[in-house]
Amino acid sequence: MKDASACQDSEFLLKPVAPALVAGAPFLPLAGGPYGFSRLLVTLLDGDAPVAMEQVSVGQLAEWRADLDPALLEKFDSRLTALTAPRPPMTIPGRAMPLGFGRPMVMGIVNVTPDSFSDGGRFSDVDAALAHGQALIDAGADILDIGGESTRPGAKPVWEEEERQRIVPVIEGLAKSGAVLSVDTRKASVMEAALEAGAHIINDISALTYDDRALAVAAASDAPVILMHAKGTPQTMQDAPVYDHVLAEIYIWLLHRIAACEAAGLGRERLMVDPGIGFGKTVRHNLDVINGLGALHSLGVPQLLGVSRKRFIGALSAEEPAGDRLGGSLAAGLAGLGLGVQILRVHDVRETVQAVRVLQGLAASAVMEQGIDAGR
Template identity: 50%
Template structure:
């Protein structure tokens, strides 16, 4: 089996000045990484692991097997790639700091809102406006539940659910993403004004999706899920889940690029909760920073997920705000650019406090030798 390489950022520092410049700005954001594990795996086992700082990375990459040298250079470059802003219609969304994506489900069986926003258009519009005013950079609109056991929806019905919500959100000045895996819904959503295609199947569910996404010119979100048919939560067969997710996202990125989607229009999502046990989710979350090596912005969708209930006496979805904020902060500490959440006001507030702390850390030279 071919050897595979993974470069995993291990530690963060307040800024490069704290360590005599021996740190790098992770993915062009507000997090500075100091130590990195350079990991080589073969046949499901780790055969080498070396921890280095940026000053030693060239030597570490030079010691890799010859066939891994180019991949090492690509991953090291990916970890340091500063992603340009996304131009989403009339709105510009910067990716040099965490941004909040608000969730708007217009389904009858959403695990978090129970269909309130499909049954009551006025409540849907009020909720969308509240998220927009609270600071959501993007509103992500979906017309099909993707929770385990949810029934598939006919694409015509899905389009009928999402188009009015998209048109309303665009009219109030919001940037909108469409959460769907069906090309006909993607097309209807883009015509209605959606600026991002967010596909939980990573453009695998329908062979026409990749062609449409490429032709549309819109940014796309490619998410990891263990299944690729009707059941996105199909029984997985992981060797080491954090690395398996990395390999999947790498292949999804490369497939999208080969299909005509520019890499700078690809966002990657590790798919928390999709075909993953509690232990799997925790492993993926603790390796978030590693996925920057793929050279694309990252999206984290962990809000109100089942794992929070599992870690907090099985509290229902509407009482998982604290856990959701903890995971959002974990994502920010890992340099994640997009946080997909239900609780927009609370997450934006947490992000603003986090950002203030990061800004202060970069300008605080107290305690450093002058």
């Protein structure tokens, strides 16, 4: 690594090794949260291809970085700062309170579609969707994500006007509850209608690439934006997806999307990322990405994880249908929280909130105990 020369497209992928609950040295914090790491797997990338890899302890970092080429040193320091720094609160338009990342948040899913993979259109009626959304709020959801187009594998696009008609009445109704609302869409006109109806956040599975107007619409609004990685479209994404280095490729792709947003006037302080579990990824790809979620904090923005009821859970278990994957959803979601993820996007809000609160209680107790032990 130290002998590697800086390439024009060189970049660092920094993967924390075995993050754990920590209090003080010799650990560094992961995205400013309660989890930290004492070792770092440093990979030098040329484009999105690894060219050198080395594991370094936190105690060795000062000596290790001193021998880096100056151009590489600047990039390394920038990525390490992004990896360890806390995520500042995010302003939400129309709300006095910002979105804070001092604790994990739960985003509840409201699918206003007749063909959802998980709930089979149970909430495609406006009244049913409103009742479901309110139930998720009562169950402890911090955010509601409202979508009118299924993006399950093989799904076909929905006409824009039909998508607007599905979600606008639901957003207008739920906006009265005072909840933070996200619109799950990849179409610019639907984004505009949803924001006007009361949505606060744009959640785009194409990271503002599907619609030529989407980036400009998002930039012109005050709304935070979630950029998700997907390979292909819902119609084609599971047709034997191939990666040479899945985590590195997703990392570089999201890095470029963040840069494109900033160039368009959409500031980093308004951005979040989602690695897109199940969107153009095999079971092995999904597992590699989940295990590598800590590395994506080097992007320097909050991270959302959507594993709820995903197909890979059934593949690892007994091929249960989507509605019977609660246990696997909780296991994968809590694993993500242990890797610093700030938001879980889920169907089963009540159960997830309970699991998150127990995890928080355990974490607080462990950190307090470590602090007491350190002071003896």
